[in-house]
Amino acid sequence: MEKEVSVRIKDLLKSLVIDIDNDHNTRETPERVARIYINEVFKGRYHKQPKVTSFPNVKHLDEIYTVGPICVRSACSHHFVPIMGNCWIGIKPGARVIGLSKFSRVADWVFSRPHIQEEAVMILADEIEKLCEPQGLGIIIKADHYCMKLRGVKESQCSMVNSVVRGDFRHDSSLKQEFFELVRQQETALSR
Numbered sequence: 001m002e003k004e005v006s007v008r009i010k011d012l013l014k015s016l017v018i019d020i021d022n023d024h025n026t027r028e029t030p031e032r033v034a035r036i037y038i039n040e041v042f043k044g045r046y047h048k049q050p051k052v053t054s055f056p057n058v059k060h061l062d063e064i065y066t067v068g069p070i071c072v073r074s075a076c077s078h079h080f081v082p083i084m085g086n087c088w089i090g091i092k093p094g095a096r097v098i099g100l101s102k103f104s105r106v107a108d109w110v111f112s113r114p115h116i117q118e119e120a121v122m123i124l125a126d127e128i129e130k131l132c133e134p135q136g137l138g139i140i141i142k143a144d145h146y147c148m149k150l151r152g153v154k155e156s157q158c159s160m161v162n163s164v165v166r167g168d169f170r171h172d173s174s175l176k177q178e179f180f181e182l183v184r185q186q187e188t189a190l191s192r
């Protein structure tokens with residue numbers, strides 16, 4: 001696959017009148033770009049989900065906890081330029097729990113694909129629900145879209161914030177508020 005992609009990138013660069021044969025800086029760029037897409041930026045499409053072990057919630061914990069900020073590194077489906085930001089996950093555990101670091105690993109796997117942010121948050125929520133079946137789940141993403149910064153409208157300060165709430169977070173507004181408040185407090189502490 002790397003070979004096939006690099007051949008096509010070579011054609012693309014030729015169409016863009018980039019002289020990869022004589023410009024020493026771009027000579028191996030097609031191979032590099034192929035590796036970046038397959039092994040890094042879009043790896044979530046080609047690599048298996050990271051292994052996640054779940055454990056029984058022996059103490060029947062039913063208080064919420066949050067984890068974040070988790071890095072969002074993605075690419076927008078429309079222009080293939082970066083989406084960079086943070087995400088926060090809130091859990092009211094169910095019968096099983098997973099290790100904290102696994103939220104980052106699964107998020108990285110999900111975000112490493114071309115996305116629009118509205119769908120990315122739902123796909124991540126679906127994966128977390130499958131892994132630990134929480135009683136409640138909330139996710140907030142705040143991200144910069146370089147299709148709005150680097151090009152187009154060139155808005156340097158504008159970002160997108162969206163969220164998804166599932167289970168008890170959706171049915172119990174006080175729980176949802178608690179999650180948003182915990183994230184707000186941690187964000188404020190980080191920005192000091």
Ligand SMILES: Nc1nc2c(ncn2[C@@H]2O[C@H](COP(=O)(O)OP(=O)(O)OP(=O)(O)O)[C@@H](O)[C@H]2O)c(=O)[nH]1
Pocket residue numbers: 076077078115116117118145147148152153
């Ligand atoms: N809803 C949503 N829109 C996004 C996201 N990422 C990029 N976009 C927007 O997708 C739109 C694509 O618009 P098009 O009109 O098809 O493309 P375009 O002519 O390049 O648009 P401009 O960016 O306005 O120049 C742009 O407004 C982007 O800002 C995302 O995650 N969610």
